Amino acid sequence: MSAARRRSAALYRRAEKTGAWKSTAAVALTIAVALTGLSPLLQGFTWWIATMAMVVAVLTVSAVLRGRGAPEVTVVAVSALVWGALVVLLYAASTLWFLLPTLQTLTDISGDLAAARLSIAEQEVPAVADGAITQLIVMAVGLIAIVSDELATGLRTPVLSGVGPLAVLAIAPLVRRSEPNVPVYVLTAAAFLLVVWCSSRIGSGPPRATTRPTVKGGRNPGLALGVGAGAVAAMIVLPVITPGLTAESLADDGSGSRFPSIYATGVDPTIQLGRDLRRSAPLLSLTYTTTSTEGLYLKMVNLSDFSTGVWVPERPLNSIGYSGQEFGTPPGLAPEVPTEEVSTTVSVASLRSDWLPLPYPTQRVDNLNGDWLLTPSSFTVTDFQGDTRGLNYQVTGLAINPTPGQLAEAGAIVPDAVRDFLAVPDDLPPLIAETATEVTSGAATNYDRAVALQEYFRSGVFRYSLSAPVSGDYDGDNAQMIAAFLEAREGYCVHFASAMAVMARTLGIPSRIAVGYSPGQTADGTTEGRPVYEVYTDQLHAWPELYFDDIGWLPFEPTPGLDITPPDYSLPDYAQVGASGSTTPTDAGATSTAGPDAQRDDTGAVGAVQTPEQVLLGQVRGWGVFAAVLGGIVALGLLPWGVRQLVRRSRVRRIGTDGMPGTLAWTELEDTLDDYRVQRSAGDTMYDLERRLHHDIALPAEAIDRLRRQVEIEQYAPPGSAGVETRAYIRDDLRQIIAALEAEASPAGRRRARLLPTSLWRRRRTTAATGSLVP
């Protein structure tokens, strides 16, 4: 194409796209309004500003390019490039000369996205829009903006462009499962109508020379492309930014399967609750009143499996539908242990969880709405589709008050049923067991050891800190983190609970971590004469529970500095009272349980929870999935081409046998013309078309003429007069014409014709059968 022609083409496009910037601006407005729909999910508004900065940047680029008459391909490509450059600039640390992305850059960004997914999975809404989440939204919405703008302004299919903002709008109701925010919806709809209006007025400025009305074959070349891109974008973007929809494969960030993603909604029962504890503005999670004289721990879930070196939530195995029945006797509780009944009424405010907060051990729950599952072995109640918000239920539970004598006698032996609660990984850092042994050196019974452990943490040596583990890079609950915590002696409930639980295990005491809420504090008001306890999001808590035979699971409170009073029985005085009467502890039993662990410590590797091989495997798998998805998209993109090829081949083959070979060839010619966007009209006769082709494109006139005559004979001549001895001619002529058509087209036009053959989805022109009258 010469420079002059290129310039005139640009001028033409510019004239055709007058007012396109208005449509682009309307798209930006629509996205801006739709984005505010996310505000119930995220705190603050910096994420909104950052995202809109990205949207405005890419849309400005595309508007400027369109204003200068650039072809649509260029517009999309350049805005995508700008998007990529901004992402790299803003979010990638390791680049070559500031801008050039390297493989490391990609890894960084995918790592960031994985972090964002984790962050979303772990937080309770409204979540803190940390860097990772903001980055995810900026990237995703930036892409949505490009696609929506292209659909509305470039391809002039404004209705389709609504898919992007709709996807953004749909997130909040999906996550919160609440009534949609009506004003935001109405505003978005209004902005969307503006898009439709602006898009329809593009190019209406200068008068356009209208010739005789023609029907353009395949008027919307990018329609299928738009639908496909929108669907793919929605498919990829939606699950990533909506925790409720997180697909398992996407949640797997290469760090191994931590837990089924189905648990990953709202309060995640993982040990990483630091984020919620660091929340700047705590929200009221729930309130309760109780007949107990003290506040109650409200447990949601147990983390009981530490055999992999990471605390894993207990699976709701053998769960049964709960309909108000009795839970039964708590595991390990002997009848002679004194208990008293405690009634508690819980009103859930903003907590959204799959697990029901219950005091342990619960005997019965009344007035519980929804379908819930009871796990009999652990006394937890769950529902995968659950939403605890707004629940109001009565719990009848037990307060266990073992006598000092009973405590001293308990826990000497470990029943087989709870042996799983002793499992520790082979590569447990030796420091943990060493510290445990050292701290409990003076204790005679398992119970004494437990008390000594709690005392060790509460003695003032350790300091409560939410920030230290993060800055010290040992935030987490795996074995290495615990060892690091024991050295740094700063951390929060997670670290205290997991450290004490693991240390107890090394000493032969079955243990698990309970995740739930600490008792909270009394509010000003009272209900029925009892104080109302208020529990806030930052009172999300983790504490160890230790198992003593004949008593069962007893909670301990190793975390200092939270103003929580440990249970009476766990205090040294309480134990000392009964210590005199206690029988001689079976040292042999204790050591026999702890022994193997201690020995294994020597061989334990210092490495990560995951071996490098596992990490590599995870990455390979991640890239494999990525490659498969990419391959799938490419295959999908090539599908129209393949189908079109098959159709053509089948027709060319049938020319040899068909009763109307000329008509078949003509149909193929028409389809090919449509593929190449050559204008045709339903009112055109074949001769009209031939004349137009002759006028517009240098095609082998003789071949077309011969073909047209053949079709005329087949179509309109008296039956039996069609000469079918010309089949070979027909095939050659058809091939010749198609080849000429392809040679005549520009490379871009050829690519478009091959990859997006319009003939596959345009409506075939009406075949007026005899008697059908078309006005």
Place this chain on the structure above:
Amino acid sequence: MTSESSVSTAGQPGSGAPLTLAEFDEHASAIMANLESVIDGKTEAATLALIVLIAEGHLLVEDVPGVGKTTLAKALATSVGCTVSRIQFTPDLLPSDVTGVSIYNQVDHAFEFKRGAVFANIVIADEINRASPKTQSALLECMEEGQVSLDGTTHPLDPPFIVVATQNPIEMEGTYALPEAQRDRFMARISMGYPDAAAELSMLHQRETTSPLDKLTAVVDKRQLGDMIQTARHVYVSRAVESYVVSIVQATRTHPEFRLGASPRGTLHLVRAAKVLAALNGREFVVPDDINELVVPVLAHRIVATRRAASDARGGGSQAIADALRAIVASTPVPLNRSRSA
């Protein structure tokens, strides 16, 4: 619209048509050459005149004075070696002047029929809108029935019989415009249009001394013309094309700009004319192109536009009607049967 090279020159098996397409083409070309020698640059008008002649229709030539309407009619008549009569229509022309009169023969003591001017193969009715409606009707009855009935006796007209009527489109004093019903009897209306500069110059040169009409000789005799008519009648029209024609004609009846659409006679005329055009194009079957080409000349004069369309700025009624007809043609899907069971 000269004829294309013929696809098949074989005669239609079993049709009994006396001419092959080659012979038909030969005669047609000769007539066309004659016509073009007297009126330069008016191929379309000449071809339409020939089509109407072979299709046994009647032709209405409508144009301003002095563009060669009568010349065309005369040249057509001369070329085919038929009897020609010319009636100059005036307000005082009587029906009997056209059809003839019964005169009492005093020798035989009987009424004797004196044939009028209509008893010829080609009747040129000049300025037909100048005559009184009564006289017009007399001619139009002959056109439709091909015979003259007088005093209980029927006098058939000698085929081929074609009336070439001319009329002025511009309203003048003392003219009686043909009513719709009578316009409908003409197969086609053509308009000569002014010649272009080159044609007008050569006309000046040619007619300096003699009229080219004087040099014209008949190239086809009456029998041969009859053969051509027979040949054209046997051109095949497929069901698909028939329904295409019906689609177009029906569309004129529902078109918002038309007060009156085309008549069923119009449908008939359209197909008959298309058959001739197909034969002229060397085809023994009609294709949609033949129909499309003839829609405006064959249908336009039968249609009455709405007042709004008639007062349209685009050159008045006839132009608006032609545009609307072309739009109908452009929007009527061309039949193309793609299934194998054709």
